[in-house]
Amino acid sequence: MPLSASHLKSRNNALNDVSCEACINEKCLIKSSLSSSLDSKFVKSKNTLKCKKGQQFIMEGAPVNGLFFILNGTVKVFRTGINGREQIVRFAKEGEIIGHRGFGTEEYYSIGAIALEDTVLCYFSKEELQEALLENPQFAYNMMLFYANELNRSENKVKSISQMTVRERVIDTLLYLHRKFGDLNGFxxxxLSRKEYADYAGTTEEQVIRIFSALKKEKLISAKGKKIAVTNIQLLKSEISEHHYFLDA
DNA sequence: GCATTAACTGCCG
DNA sequence: CGGCAGTTAATGC
Structure with a gap:
């Protein structure tokens, strides 16, 4: 049966840009910083693009032309290490900014980004963004706060990788994901795959599996495939907070 | 059904 | 703790 009707279904690509005025995402930096001037030419110049699950929209080494804001969906940001091993730098959800480190001086991305589920991105070119930042101090200030937070998080990450045991890093990863994304009836x-846990915690898939098994035996978590339930958050927290009070945000 | 992928386990350096 | 091999379970064609 050649040329089935399913080919016609791909029409919703044309569903065009969501305007900032109509956007429901109140956590977006643009939306909250530019509420007075949401009709500016800057806001009108954005492009919306849809990414399917698993699609990579930033390639390591590609030239930086602009900056992405997540309208909805989740994304992983990673860097490829020496022997091809992936280091996940962070997970990002709606309202967050992707590719900001390359903004300004950097010419090429040092990170890659892949959508973890179907995701809608708002894209602004560097030039438009620069103009908007110079014109709007509130926007510039909010961006600065964002950068400061990112730096803080990044410094904590260095500490966790260099000083915590693998078990502590895996637990830290679980708590981070729970804090950031929450749970749905317990899970x-x-x-995420075991490999993705490993790439974030800075270890290997096998170690994550081993630690998950141990945690399951200790009744601290339970798992059904990719669905992980943290059954005893307090105990997990106390295990890493013994020596690491102010971790991660 | 069969083939591919992911989750796990054991062993060794 | 990381890497490899080998088994089992889940998923896709």
Whole structure:
């Protein structure tokens, strides 16, 4: 049966840009910083693009032309290490900014980004963004706060990788995901493979599996495939907070 | 049904 | 703790 009707279904690509005025995402930096001037030419110049699950929209080494804001969906940001191993830098959800480190001086992305589920991105070019930042101090200030937070998080990450044991890093990862994405009837909302846990915690898939098994035996978590449930958050927290009070945000 | 992928386990360096 | 091999379970064509 050649040329089935299913080919016609791909029409919703044309569903065009969601305007900032109509956008329901109140956590967006643009939306909250530019509420007075949402009709500016800057806001009108944005492009909306849809990414399917698993699609990579930033390639390591590609030239930086602009900056992405997540309208909805989740994304992983990673960097490829020496022997091809992936280091996940962070997970990002709606309202967050992707590719900001390359903004300004950097010419090429040092990170890659892949959608973990179907995701809608708002894209602004560097030039438009620069103009908007110079014109709107509130926007510039909010961006600065964002950068400061990112730096803080990044410094904590260095500490965790260099000083915590693998078990502590895996637990830290579980708590981070729980804090950031929450749970749905007991299970973490964001489903990840064991490898992705490993790439974030800075270890290997096998170690994550071993630690998960141990945690299951200790009744601290339970797992059904990719669905992970943290059954005893307090105990997990106390295990890492013994020596690491102010971790991660 | 069969083939591919992911989750696990054991062993060794 | 990381890497490899081998088994089992889940998923897709």
């Amino acid at each position: 973490l909302k964001l489903p």
